[in-house]
Amino acid sequence: MAEKVVIIGGGAAGPKTAAKLRRERADLTIDLYTQEDIISYSACGLPYFIENIIKNPETLILRTPEDFKKQNIDIHIKQKCIKVDTREKKVLIEDLRTTEVYEVSYDILVIATGAIPEIPNIKNVDLKNIFTLRTIQDGIKIKEKMFKSNKAVLIGGGYISIEVMEAFVKNNIQVTLIERNPHILKMFDDDFAKMITDYIIGRNPGQVNILTNEEVIMFQGNEQGEVTKVITASGKQIETDLVVLGTGVRPNTDFLIGSDIKLSVKNSIKVGNTMRTSKSGIYAVGDCTDNFSLITNRYTWVPMGSTANKEGRCAAINIAGGNCLFDGILNSTITRYFDFTISIIGISYQEALKLGFQPEYAIVTKRDKAGYMPDTGTLTLKLIADRNTHTILGIQGIGEGEVNQRINTVIPAILGKTKLESFMNLDLPYSPPYSPAIDPVLNAAQIVYHKINCEHL
Amino acid sequence: MAEKVVIIGGGAAGPKTAAKLRRERADLTIDLYTQEDIISYSACGLPYFIENIIKNPETLILRTPEDFKKQNIDIHIKQKCIKVDTREKKVLIEDLRTTEVYEVSYDILVIATGAIPEIPNIKNVDLKNIFTLRTIQDGIKIKEKMFKSNKAVLIGGGYISIEVMEAFVKNNIQVTLIERNPHILKMFDDDFAKMITDYIIGRNPGQVNILTNEEVIMFQGNEQGEVTKVITASGKQIETDLVVLGTGVRPNTDFLIGSDIKLSVKNSIKVGNTMRTSKSGIYAVGDCTDNFSLITNRYTWVPMGSTANKEGRCAAINIAGGNCLFDGILNSTITRYFDFTISIIGISYQEALKLGFQPEYAIVTKRDKAGYMPDTGTLTLKLIADRNTHTILGIQGIGEGEVNQRINTVIPAILGKTKLESFMNLDLPYSPPYSPAIDPVLNAAQIVYHKINCEHL
Numbered sequence: 028m029a030e031k032v033v034i035i036g037g038g039a040a041g042p043k044t045a046a047k048l049r050r051e052r053a054d055l056t057i058d059l060y061t062q063e064d065i066i067s068y069s070a071c072g073l074p075y076f077i078e079n080i081i082k083n084p085e086t087l088i089l090r091t092p093e094d095f096k097k098q099n100i101d102i103h104i105k106q107k108c109i110k111v112d113t114r115e116k117k118v119l120i121e122d123l124r125t126t127e128v129y130e131v132s133y134d135i136l137v138i139a140t141g142a143i144p145e146i147p148n149i150k151n152v153d154l155k156n157i158f159t160l161r162t163i164q165d166g167i168k169i170k171e172k173m174f175k176s177n178k179a180v181l182i183g184g185g186y187i188s189i190e191v192m193e194a195f196v197k198n199n200i201q202v203t204l205i206e207r208n209p210h211i212l213k214m215f216d217d218d219f220a221k222m223i224t225d226y227i228i229g230r231n232p233g234q235v236n237i238l239t240n241e242e243v244i245m246f247q248g249n250e251q252g253e254v255t256k257v258i259t260a261s262g263k264q265i266e267t268d269l270v271v272l273g274t275g276v277r278p279n280t281d282f283l284i285g286s287d288i289k290l291s292v293k294n295s296i297k298v299g300n301t302m303r304t305s306k307s308g309i310y311a312v313g314d315c316t317d318n319f320s321l322i323t324n325r326y327t328w329v330p331m332g333s334t335a336n337k338e339g340r341c342a343a344i345n346i347a348g349g350n351c352l353f354d355g356i357l358n359s360t361i362t363r364y365f366d367f368t369i370s371i372i373g374i375s376y377q378e379a380l381k382l383g384f385q386p387e388y389a390i391v392t393k394r395d396k397a398g399y400m401p402d403t404g405t406l407t408l409k410l411i412a413d414r415n416t417h418t419i420l421g422i423q424g425i426g427e428g429e430v431n432q433r434i435n436t437v438i439p440a441i442l443g444k445t446k447l448e449s450f451m452n453l454d455l456p457y458s459p460p461y462s463p464a465i466d467p468v469l470n471a472a473q474i475v476y477h478k479i480n481c482e483h484l
Numbered sequence: 485m486a487e488k489v490v491i492i493g494g495g496a497a498g499p500k501t502a503a504k505l506r507r508e509r510a511d512l513t514i515d516l517y518t519q520e521d522i523i524s525y526s527a528c529g530l531p532y533f534i535e536n537i538i539k540n541p542e543t544l545i546l547r548t549p550e551d552f553k554k555q556n557i558d559i560h561i562k563q564k565c566i567k568v569d570t571r572e573k574k575v576l577i578e579d580l581r582t583t584e585v586y587e588v589s590y591d592i593l594v595i596a597t598g599a600i601p602e603i604p605n606i607k608n609v610d611l612k613n614i615f616t617l618r619t620i621q622d623g624i625k626i627k628e629k630m631f632k633s634n635k636a637v638l639i640g641g642g643y644i645s646i647e648v649m650e651a652f653v654k655n656n657i658q659v660t661l662i663e664r665n666p667h668i669l670k671m672f673d674d675d676f677a678k679m680i681t682d683y684i685i686g687r688n689p690g691q692v693n694i695l696t697n698e699e700v701i702m703f704q705g706n707e708q709g710e711v712t713k714v715i716t717a718s719g720k721q722i723e724t725d726l727v728v729l730g731t732g733v734r735p736n737t738d739f740l741i742g743s744d745i746k747l748s749v750k751n752s753i754k755v756g757n758t759m760r761t762s763k764s765g766i767y768a769v770g771d772c773t774d775n776f777s778l779i780t781n782r783y784t785w786v787p788m789g790s791t792a793n794k795e796g797r798c799a800a801i802n803i804a805g806g807n808c809l810f811d812g813i814l815n816s817t818i819t820r821y822f823d824f825t826i827s828i829i830g831i832s833y834q835e836a837l838k839l840g841f842q843p844e845y846a847i848v849t850k851r852d853k854a855g856y857m858p859d860t861g862t863l864t865l866k867l868i869a870d871r872n873t874h875t876i877l878g879i880q881g882i883g884e885g886e887v888n889q890r891i892n893t894v895i896p897a898i899l900g901k902t903k904l905e906s907f908m909n910l911d912l913p914y915s916p917p918y919s920p921a922i923d924p925v926l927n928a929a930q931i932v933y934h935k936i937n938c939e940h941l
Binding site for chain 2: 039069072075080081086087321335340341352353354356357358360361362363368372399400401429432433435436437438442443444450452454456457458459460462464469
């Protein structure tokens with residue numbers, strides 16, 4: 028009889044594993060169970076659906092259950108995994124439409140249950156029009172409400188709040204963002220977080236308010252049970268038509284607590300670089316797994332759609348009998364606020380200090396093309412390197428100019444532990460429409476190197 | 485008495501050396517001699533001046549002699565070096581305004597005489613309106629003539645011809661490009677050269693003609709001595725109002741032939757990675773020097789403005805008593821034809837075969853952003869890797885989508901000899917406005933890796 032592969036979870040990693048595995052092996056049976064009613068969609072695209080750049084939510088769906096059926100993969104929607112029995116090699120599934128519970132046996136199990144929003148413990152958080160943004164249904168609800176609203180409050184200053192803010196500002200909503208830390212985007216250094224904040228405030232004066240060091244203590248509602256006001260610890264009362272909770276996510280692994288599958292950082296599933304868990308025959312991929320940081324050499328948890336896809340692909344190759352290693356991550360993230368790119372790779376200067384490195388840094392603000400070309404943009408980079416090894420620890424990049432090109436140039440150099448001495452003379456291709464003769468990222472490397480060597484600039 | 489530094493050449497590398505050296509050392513005397521009447525300008529910007537994106541040629545000048553004077557650097561224009569006497573440590577200079585010849589002694593000499601156009605040995609090549617493009621004066625003359633012309637012929641299918649073609653097409657000139665090789669852009673593989681050619685022809689149907697395997701044997705002129713016709717070996721007669729010779733450049737080192745300064749590839753000046761020549765106290769930088777290829781581990785000659793700037797900076801640090809190594813180049817080049825980017829890094833598949841590598845490649849055509857985002861562009865990448873070492877040998881990238889970001893990602897991986905196994909799972913930052921969840925450059929790496937390993941895709 029054919030080996031039976033069961034996949035739990037239908038976001039990015041599960042469907043990726045299923046599709047890749049089918050291409051590698053025609054002989055296996057593959058069944059995917061998901062608690063949602065759609066699968067294989069891009070959650071990262073939801074802010075752009077809300078913004079209304081994308082009109083139809085189905086655009087975000089990459090493949091339907093019917094598409095998978097053609098590949099001989101059976102998708103079971105509205106089916107929630109409630110328990111894994113590793114000894115008997117079976118999972119307990121609840122049919123969310125009937126509440127019926129049944130068992131499914133497996134030879135190989137792939138857990139890809141993703142992450143779920145962290146709901147803060149705030150009074151009246153269950154009022155109407157207080158949303159989280161994780162599923163397409165969430166996106167549809169927020170968008171519907173947005174079109175009928177004038178004022179919104181975003182709680183938490185991470186990437187999702189920045190992206191939803193763009194959507195709201197574009198749709199003429201008055202926005203207040205509330206962050207309990209001293210600055211938004213806590214993975215950035217203070218200086219960069221301030222520059223980003225200044226840009227956001229300055230881009231639409233009067234339309235955006237950012238409150239930091241501010242804790243929400245309760246919500247107030249009207250007779251219909253709809254949120255009308257947000258109350259903060261410092262006594263501010265902010266009127267609002269809707270609230271989006273961008274207060275983080277956590278691994279969706281509650282159903283594994285008490286099982287013998289080893290958990291890791293924040294209850295993510297402990298996996299090695301083959302995506303195998305601590306139990307033979309069980310793999311885990313995507314946002315529900317831990318991540319190995321190639322910079323700090325420690326386990327961390329950084330849920331990212333790109334990582335989910337790579338892990339799904341790797342797990343599939345390994346299940347199929349191949350050999351794929353997913354070595355780890357570099358904490359790479361990017362987003363934009365309108366035309367302003369916001370990106371950080373690796374660790375910040377402040378984080379490097381905390382971790383015991385001896386970091387040095389350079390900040391450069393430069394044009395992205397030869398200065399005499401029309402339509403140049405400006406970008407600001409902060410390159411952080413280690414005084415002892417001369418290797419790069421991280422880069423922060425912001426601006427309306429072309430940031431991604433520079434950021435990406437640094438990533439393989441971090442991975443390869445390329446020394447600044449080599450990196451600063453890297454042969455990047457030059458032409459006036461693409462960069463200055465010496466690229467800004469090389470300028471930054473030259474400056475850090477000379478700071479480390481105590482030479483003149 | 486202060487040590488006396490003499491720099492010969494005023495393009496990119498000489499002025500860069502002078503400026504950096506002054507920042508490092510206030511005590512030296514620095515004199516720069518150039519045969520031209522302006523210095524420190526961007527020759528790479530000339531096609532965009534001709535196109536008329538840049539109106540004023542002075543925009544291309546980065547610094548004037550007066551700017552340098554403020555830094556206590558003396559610029560001597562219209563002064564041509566005709567001989568170097570390494571034993572007596574002096575150079576012979578001709579004042580081009582008076583033809584007077586005089587001696588200048590030095591303690592440190594920096595040769596930065598750049599490259600000069602290669603004039604092909606074609607009958608009547610000295611007719612009026614047959615131009616080369618190297619100096620600002622060349623650019624001004626071509627632009628003036630272009631505005632009075634309807635038809636132009638470009639000879640040679642390198643980057644400069646592509647850039648000048650854009651300028652001419654934009655200004656409604658009928659253009660014929662004549663290339664003697666089987667395809668234009670000879671550093672590219674046949675398949676990519678064909679795709680580039682198809683794009684150029686297709687973009688402005690009827691306005692551009694590209695003739696390959698075609699040799700120009702003579703020019704014909706009118707009574708005023710102006711070119712009117714280009715005659716090819718196959719008997720074609722092409723009427724034209726002007727001709728631009730894009731038939732390559734060579735190191736401007738004729739004045740060194742017979743001296744004891746060692747020459748290298750194509751009579752470029754032999755330099756080590758400190759920019760020292762074979763004679764003590766003499767440095768050379770920029771287009772007049774040879775280059776070490778970090779891919780083939782052989783000396784080559786690839787004149788680039790970006791390399792010139794880096795070499796000038798390195799030479800200055802070393803002259804000042806510091807220690808800067810310029811290890812070599814990766815043959816990185818990029819240009820565009822309107823919105824279509826054209827780039828190659830490292831070596832092509834065909835070149836790799838010739839050099840005795842065992843190369844494998846993948847070609848991918850992908851969107852540059854998440855497919856559901858508006859304004860996505862398409863790009864095509866060809867990634868070439870070595871079967872034996874699993875390291876990357878080169879990448880070719882073309883398209884209206886964002887190519888530069890992907891190309892730059894590969895460059896440090898080539899330098900660092902990162903294996904495909906690591907590179908294909910590289911943690912590039914993902915967000916829908918910037919890339920698909922798995923970046924096209926990683927797709928390409930995954931495919932090459934699996935071709936090498938004879939696994940399924």
